[in-house]
Amino acid sequence: MTARVLKKDGALVASIGARCRRLEWAVKDSVAQLNWSRSRLIATCVTTVVVLGSLVSLTLSYVMFLDLASESPYVMDAITETPLTKRIAAHAQNETLGFGGIAYLSMPYRFDRQDAMELLASVYGLNFTYIPGVDGTAIVEKAKPLHSYWLRPPELGCWRAHVNAWRYLLESDFETLLVLEDDVDFDVHVHDIFETLSKQMQHNRIRITPPTEHEKRAAPYGLDWDVLFVGQCSDHSNDDRLDLVHLYEDPHAPSRQDTFFHFIGQMESLGIKDGNFGKMRAIAPSWNPVCTMGYAITRGGAERLILDISYRGITGPVDIDVIRKLQQGIIRGYTVTPPLLSAWRVDGAKDSDNQALEKDQTKLGAGNLNGYSTSLKMSARKEMVKILELHNWNDVQRVLPLKPNPTMTAAQEAEEQDEQRKAEAEKKEIEEAWRKRKLEMGQIMEKWGG
Template structure:
């Protein structure tokens, strides 16, 4: 092979050098881009994680800020809260509304009161059709007769408070159920209400001395059918521990969503409740009212007229800021249902209802840990003759004394022995006679 000229060799080496240099440069550029992409990606991921942690931490801090769990065990707080163990749960009185003809429900309420140590005052319901036109409030034409009667009965309850010397009154409808630990539940509530984080003014000396739930509210909802939060003031919520709160499974689905929006989630169910400013509490199944609240409600839902069923009109006053209220979630009172005509005095039968219904034996309620109505059946259960048999074992002859029974038993034992001896002798004698007859050929 003919050797290349020197200049040709140089050019070839030069091209090889340039190719190698270019390859190295391209490799460095590719590696730098990959590293840049990797670093950039890692940075973005890290910042994302930090942002998530910050947001989650903010939410958690927000929830933690709401968890104003009062554990005040000072003598004054404990002493005031202990009033929840009296026969009116620490309120001035407890009244329940019932149509005069619903003696079945009145029986049930008086039974519940007696078993669980509550003094209940019966306030008769009103037939709206019987109210004379002159006594009806302005704009009453918005209401059906049953709704008008419901309004009148609640106004009568508010008047009952004003005519008494009470500061507060707990008003119940005649189909409520509650937890068997109702006194303990209100004891816990009192401790929280004495120090709740959302009241506007500090408690007065009188409240600290004589008002277990304060007096800075007009209505205190403890038995709403449903509710909705004030989305503009979701920050105003006070969460607290209650060992008698219902589990998630026992809580009505509507309240589950509301509680989760308030910061009660997961394992909190069965342990916690919330106190919130009242915004949209539907129905008047269970609520407390102060004297000032009764005055305001009579003014705005009687004196000035009415524009909707009483519970809806109260909601309007709450949202307008005309009255002030607190709502406890999940509620402390629930409706007792038997799935029949007995479930309502204001509505007709639904498609899946019967005239008779299931009856109290198969009745049910929701959002309670331990139903008082179900438990009272067990509490009053009695098996008298089984108890008598355990204390006084059955004897063959109850007219005899124990000594006479022992003597009679001994004589019977001797008679049994004598009978056994005679039977054995007779059996032996028959055997002998059989053998003799056999010998004689008989």
């Protein structure tokens, strides 16, 4: 048996060897017919090997990339707009954007920011309630929450102001409250943007239970959440629950160029690619929303927040503590990306009451007319200046041209016109003299190499 196997293997090896020799002879014959030199043959072989190696390398890289890249299983989440859905979403066109109320926090001494917020509210048909900020140094020791001893006074005051906003909701008859800080900016189409969000919030893939009859009739954004983040500074989603990301179209979403770079990466991780910037937003379960610039809360959310970030104590700045509660699953939140609200920046100490005491107060920034915000398609603050701009005397002149003064005689009128001509001539002479003087100075400087 073994001898037969060895004999068979030997015959196979001999057959392979014969075929290799025939292939070698065929190659030699082909080379001879091409009449290629040895150096040319070597160069051709090397080129062939390099090309084949490159193809193999590209193929392997592509396969590895496909393995490593996270596939985006998301598609645009279509919703069926019923008459009831449209009717309840239309509440976003009212003065509170469909929430029970809108409150903003501002330190009592920041009259500049309060003026800006009330101006924004008036121009864009909104109604803001002012909630005074709190000086952390004024909170007596026995009134401070447990574990707050290491918070700086501005952080402690910030926490207290937000808790006061939550209490304001509980003391009212509202079901929801939108809480803003006093440096916020938003898009000029803010009502339409929130109306679109309302339609998506009523039927989204994140909901665990369907909307109740009460929600369908009276809750434009539903009531199945504690906190709805619409003005975060940055965010990171829960990588384990990317299957819950809800994408939707919004014609007022900012372009890639207008979007803060952090949110570009965030949106790409959620399935929004280059071609969809400026067209889409995402709603995702809240996981790491930094800042409390703009968020909505429900009554249940206010109760849980006061319980967990006051009654039980506090373990860090208010926004960081909210993040901890979200990640622990103690509260439930939704986050909209890119955010619907942004911070208005003028640079300098005016930009923060939390850090301002540690900065040079003489550096007060460039002022509101040179301010800026990100992640908005059309800044409400910038457009507000244009909306209120007036050129009264030009308008009067266009509608009511100048008429002769009936109290002046013809001689007086002629004399006045003559004086005006003389004044114009003198003005031109002065301008011409300055022009010549500047030219002479330029020649002198050029002569002396200045």
